[in-house]
Structure formats: C-alpha cells, structure tokens
Amino acid sequence: MMKSLAIVGFGISFSVFGGQTPAKMTQTDYVNMWSNVAVEHMLTYRIPASITLAQGLLESGNGNSPLATEANNHFGIKCSNWTGDKMYFDDDAKGECFRKYPSATESYNDHSLFLTQKPRYAGLFQFPVDDYKNWAKGLKKAGYATHPEYAEKLIDLIERLKLYEYDDKTAPETKGTEILASNAKENASSSTGTKPKTKDAAGNKAASSMKIDESCLKYETHIAKENKNDVKFVVARKGDTYYKIAKEYELAMWQMYKYNNFVDKKDMLEPGDIVYIEPKRSRARSKGATYVAKNDITLIEISQSEGIKLKSLVKMNGYTSENVTVQKGQKVLLR
Structure with missing residues (x-):
C-alpha cells in the first residue's frame, strides 16, 4: 500500500524548503535529471510523463528526502510483496x-x-496520455495517497513547471486514445471475470487491436565498439541513462550496474562516459600490461578505462580495498 503523502511527501518537502535542511536539488534540477526517463516510460507504459515527474517531485522532496537519498525510493512505495532490501x-x-x-x-x-x-x-x-488533470484526480480517487489535496498539488506542479510539455512526446496517432497498458488490461479483465487475451497460435501474447506507434520507442542508436581488451562498450551522449542503453541492448539493469562498477549511484550519464555492455575481462590481453597514472586516478576509473574487473585489479596489485586512489606516475598491473 502506498504511503500517506502528508508525512513522507509534504512533510519532507516542507522541512527541506523551510530552511531546516539545505536542499541539494531544486525542482528544475530534478526535472532536468529525470525528464528523459519519464518520457521513455510514457512511451512504454502510457503513463503521462508530467504525472511521473510531478509525483517524483512531490513524493521525494525534489529528490532530497531521506527515503530518496538513502533508499533511492522516489515514489514512497511500501514493502507489500517485496523481497528486496528495505x-x-x-x-x-x-x-x-x-x-x-x-x-x-x-x-x-x-x-x-x-x-x-x-x-x-x-x-x-482510459484517459488520454496528455490529460494530466484526470490522471491526477484518478490517482487520488484510486487511493495513491491520503492527502486531501493530492490531485491539486500534482496539477499545480505540472502547470507551474510546464511539465505538460513532456506529454507532447507521444506520436500524434496515439494521443487521445483509450489504450490500456497491457498488464493493467489483463489484470483488470481477470478481476471483472472477463477472460483476458492470452497467446496466439505462435505462442506470443495476443496484442491489443490498438497499438502504440513503435516509432515513438526508437532512439538514435549507439555504435558499440571494442577496447584493446576486446570488451564491448558504447560512449554516452547528452541525456543518456543506464536505463536507455540497457533498453537499447536488451540488458537488465543489474547487468549494466555490474559491468560498470556502479558505486556512485549515478543513473544519469555524462557525455563521453564509457558504458560497457558486456562483462569486463579478468586481465589484459597483453603479457606484462601495466597502467601508468598520468594524474591521480581511482582504481575504479582505471577499471572503467581499461575494461578490467575491479576485483581483479585489487587482487593483482595487492590492495586491500577497491576504494584506492593511484598517485601520478604509479604503475598498476593489468595482468
């Protein structure tokens, strides 16, 4: 069951902006960071990007609440049927x-x-993807949060920050339709006793007669390259996220994080970041290969630069921790 917004949503937001705790992110910062993900989810799940962003802002105090910073929980979802960390x-x-x-x-x-x-x-x-007002009212009616002005708060954020502009990313032919997300449609059908569509003769899930234009889901593709140790990677562009690249290469998020030493919890990528799309090697191909630090650099950065597993670098060089800063001029064994 979702939390009461009055406590975790509004309470945290007010303490952040009331001067008791310095806000680390502004509303503009938050929108800039998460708008691409919200749009991607809108095109996939038919949830208005404006609604997702407004809920994220409201529920997480612009990403500054303890629940957001300590648990990465931006929507206040509780532990019902949850087997992960808590x-x-x-x-x-x-x-x-x-x-x-x-x-x-x-x-x-x-x-x-x-x-x-x-x-x-x-x-x-049933509401068009650009009908944020009915979506906001519907969320309140369905019991997403207990605050009596929840819908009004969402609508105010959307209009004040012009978040509705992100809802225009859908293809013209999909706007104004009453497409249900497939999972919601199947669940709703089963709950009313109507037999949901299952599989066709080929064993594939039967599609709805009304489909989202798949051209909306296409992004400019990344060109996969191989480094000198034969590990495939792509170079991040402006606005890239691990999620976007994982989706493009049909990888799970845990794979992206594992391949890329995901220790700083940074979902947004910087232009030029190296993003591996397959496991790194345990050692360099060339015998006697070493890395000579031109400047002070962390072992994690060397792992990302050379495509060598971080644990292997620690073991080969006799370090006791992964959090090592290699000094300028120092050599690091790669094999």
Missing part, C-alpha cells in the same frame, strides 16, 4: 517498511509497474 520510516504508523532500490532508476521502473499491474489503477488508462 528501509523503515515513520509514516501512517511508526517504523513502516519501504522498498529500498539499488538506484533511483529502479524506483522509476517499479513505479511504472506499480501503476500498470495494480487493477485499481486500470481505469486511469
């Missing part, structure tokens, strides 16, 4: 259990699945 926080009751994610991207993924898989939210998908 964080306990005072909400409607003392010490309630909330889901804890390895990254905020996972929170965004879970939020989309939460709305599309819960039958009580199925009715939302």
